[in-house]
Amino acid sequence: MLPAFRPSVQVEKNVFGSSPPSFFVGRYGYPKVRVCPALPPITGDTTIYDRPEMWNTLPIEKVLEFRYSMILGQFSADVRRSREVEVVQELSLYDKPVDVEINLVRTPRQITSFDDVLPPLGPSAPAKDVRICSTPSPPRPVERVFYETDLKAADAMVYLYGKGIAISHIQKLLSAGGLGVRRKLVPTRWAITAVDDTVSKQLLEEVRQHDTIDQYRVFVLKEARNLFIAILCPSQWSFEWGEAWYPDTTWNRTKRVGVLTDSEGFFGRTTYAKLGGCYYSARLATAEYLNHIKRQAMAIVWREIYPGFKIPIGVWFVREMLRKMYGGDYTEFDTLEEALKYIGEHSSLGVERWVKTSNLVKAAGRQRTLWEFV
Amino acid sequence: MIDVIMTGEVLKTVTRAVVALVSEARMHFLEKGLHSRAVDPANVAMVIVDVPRDSFEVYNIDEEKTVGVDMDRVFDISKSISAKDLVELSVQDESTLRIKFGSVEYKVALIDPSAIRKEPKIPELELPAKIVIDAGEFKKAIAAADKISDHVVFKSDRDGFKIEARGDVDSIMFQMSETELIEFNGGEARSMFSVDYLKEFCKVAGSGDLLTIHLGTNYPVRLVFELVGGKTRVEYILAPRIEAE
Numbered sequence: 001m002l003p004a005f006r007p008s009v010q011v012e013k014n015v016f017g018s019s020p021p022s023f024f025v026g027r028y029g030y031p032k033v034r035v036c037p038a039l040p041p042i043t044g045d046t047t048i049y050d051r052p053e054m055w056n057t058l059p060i061e062k063v064l065e066f067r068y069s070m071i072l073g074q075f076s077a078d079v080r081r082s083r084e085v086e087v088v089q090e091l092s093l094y095d096k097p098v099d100v101e102i103n104l105v106r107t108p109r110q111i112t113s114f115d116d117v118l119p120p121l122g123p124s125a126p127a128k129d130v131r132i133c134s135t136p137s138p139p140r141p142v143e144r145v146f147y148e149t150d151l152k153a154a155d156a157m158v159y160l161y162g163k164g165i166a167i168s169h170i171q172k173l174l175s176a177g178g179l180g181v182r183r184k185l186v187p188t189r190w191a192i193t194a195v196d197d198t199v200s201k202q203l204l205e206e207v208r209q210h211d212t213i214d215q216y217r218v219f220v221l222k223e224a225r226n227l228f229i230a231i232l233c234p235s236q237w238s239f240e241w242g243e244a245w246y247p248d249t250t251w252n253r254t255k256r257v258g259v260l261t262d263s264e265g266f267f268g269r270t271t272y273a274k275l276g277g278c279y280y281s282a283r284l285a286t287a288e289y290l291n292h293i294k295r296q297a298m299a300i301v302w303r304e305i306y307p308g309f310k311i312p313i314g315v316w317f318v319r320e321m322l323r324k325m326y327g328g329d330y331t332e333f334d335t336l337e338e339a340l341k342y343i344g345e346h347s348s349l350g351v352e353r354w355v356k357t358s359n360l361v362k363a364a365g366r367q368r369t370l371w372e373f374v
Numbered sequence: 375m376i377d378v379i380m381t382g383e384v385l386k387t388v389t390r391a392v393v394a395l396v397s398e399a400r401m402h403f404l405e406k407g408l409h410s411r412a413v414d415p416a417n418v419a420m421v422i423v424d425v426p427r428d429s430f431e432v433y434n435i436d437e438e439k440t441v442g443v444d445m446d447r448v449f450d451i452s453k454s455i456s457a458k459d460l461v462e463l464s465v466q467d468e469s470t471l472r473i474k475f476g477s478v479e480y481k482v483a484l485i486d487p488s489a490i491r492k493e494p495k496i497p498e499l500e501l502p503a504k505i506v507i508d509a510g511e512f513k514k515a516i517a518a519a520d521k522i523s524d525h526v527v528f529k530s531d532r533d534g535f536k537i538e539a540r541g542d543v544d545s546i547m548f549q550m551s552e553t554e555l556i557e558f559n560g561g562e563a564r565s566m567f568s569v570d571y572l573k574e575f576c577k578v579a580g581s582g583d584l585l586t587i588h589l590g591t592n593y594p595v596r597l598v599f600e601l602v603g604g605k606t607r608v609e610y611i612l613a614p615r616i617e618a619e
Contacts, residue, residue, distance in 0.1 A: 236416030265570040369417040
């Protein structure tokens with residue numbers, strides 16, 4: 001499914017272009033990290049190059065093409081203070097492309113790097129200098145939280161989300177050290193999951209106060225060698241995320257399908273999910289849906305990753321695919337058995353294998369309610 | 375007009391007990407004292423809180439009155455009050471709850487009681503087993519069970535009271551005989567419950583507090599906590615889970 005792992009642009013030492021805006025903060029060596037403003041060497045509306053919210057209708061190849069053509073200028077920086085911090089902080093404010101000029105020490109090597117949480121990154125080289133050459137105006141709520149230095153980062157994220165600022169934009173603001181009381185750079189990888197976690201927790205505060213749904217709802221989405229399934233059960237909030245990696249996929253070089261699930265109960269969790277960033281992205285998309293319909297449910301969400309899906313492309317894929325799935329049609333059932341039977345028609349792994357691995361299917365329908373006894 | 379004074383500990387206990395299940399609730403200021411109850415939106419558990427008039431330092435109401443309160447907010451505020459410090463709650467008009475302690479005065483907007491989820495009828499349950507136990511012991515048993523499973527079985531028979539949890543590869547058993555229990559009627563009963571809820575309920579209590587458990591078979595359990603040296607009564611009723619065959 002992949003084009004060659006090769007950037008599609010020719011790169012010079014002096015790069016000028018419109019940054020979507022985009023930048024990357026590394027995590028190795030923390031608190032001394034790499035900070036890399038990024039841009040494709042073209043000018044114009046490049047917003048889509050770094051806006052996962054716009055990618056859910058694109059073939060993955062197209063997304064990869066955007067990512068390959070972004071050039072990163074590397075600086076090393078202390079997360080607490082450095083001049084580069086100011087540049088990425090300014091970049092993080094905008095939701096429109098900004099013209100940026102970067103002087104690189106040498107021409108970048110033609111490689112691309114991949115990560116399970118981050119979207120792929122394009123070619124990079126150490127940089128001497130970076131300059132922002134145009135300044136659009138930032139969205140008003142962003143400006144407000146940026147200058148409000150006694151607003152806690154978590155509260156700022158929730159405020160921005162409530163004002164309709166895109167999750168990917170909030171993640172950049174957090175990563176650039178533009179939110180919170182004691183501000184510092186946050187590695188991009190950590191910032192992505194921190195925002196998914198914080199915003200979904202807030203949404204769930206509300207979800208837990210809503211009535212339960214009346215019937216079982218099943219959603220199914222098949223996309224890019226992935227199958228997504230959600231079973232929403234008429235019961236109090238709890239959540240499960242399951243992944244089935246087939247042989248010949250990113251995380252599975254064995255000959256057998258590997259299945260893992262993790263879950264949380266009504267009151268949430270206190271430990272980091274063993275399935276990592278995807279768990280939190282899936283929980284966010286699910287919480288958004290329940291909050292939208294003003295109901296609560298037990299949400300069992302599974303993903304099957306089929307052979308050939310070989311590159312880690314980042315947790316945005318799970319978040320945006322699930323948002324797309326919840327935006328589509330669902331089928332209703334009276335019983336869990338009927339719902340599972342229906343899923344059997346779509347799942348290649350098979351319902352039995354899922355049920356064996358699942359914590360929540362065992363619990364579904366087992367909790368009785370008080371009014372059965374009144 | 376409502377004007378009452380209590381210790382910080384009482385206010386914190388009352389609000390913590392309620393926020394375990396809901397974020398908004400009605401508070402009834404009655405002749406006999408303060409009463410509040412609520413059921414969680416999933417209808418799995420209920421909380422009933424009573425603070426008798428005598429538990430207050432001052433209890434002045436000119437008539438019985440019900441107000442709608444943002445319990446999350448008041449619980450948050452109560453966390454900054456020391457246990458033994460006095461705190462005054464007053465309602466002068468329909469719209470504001472004043473909370474005064476030391477030199478601090480909070481004003482919290484009241485919620486129209488009719489906008490809050492309807493209060494549950496308290497189910498009449500015939501529960502054969504009665505177990506009285508130190509709340510701290512119970513809390514330890516639930517914390518241990520939580521490490522291996524999301525549900526526990528409560529069991530009572532002539533031999534005593536048991537809490538059992540079973541994980542995939544391990545299990546845990548908490549057992550107290552009649553002599554170790556504060557009070558026990560030897561009634562036969564067995565039901566399964568969600569650990570999540572029990573864990574949340576335990577947060578109001580500590581060692582030294584008295585817990586009375588009324589247990590039936592595949593029936594809701596009543597957990598009655600006597601807190602703050604008996605000044606506050608918090609009861610939780612929790613629906614059972616169906617045991618797997």
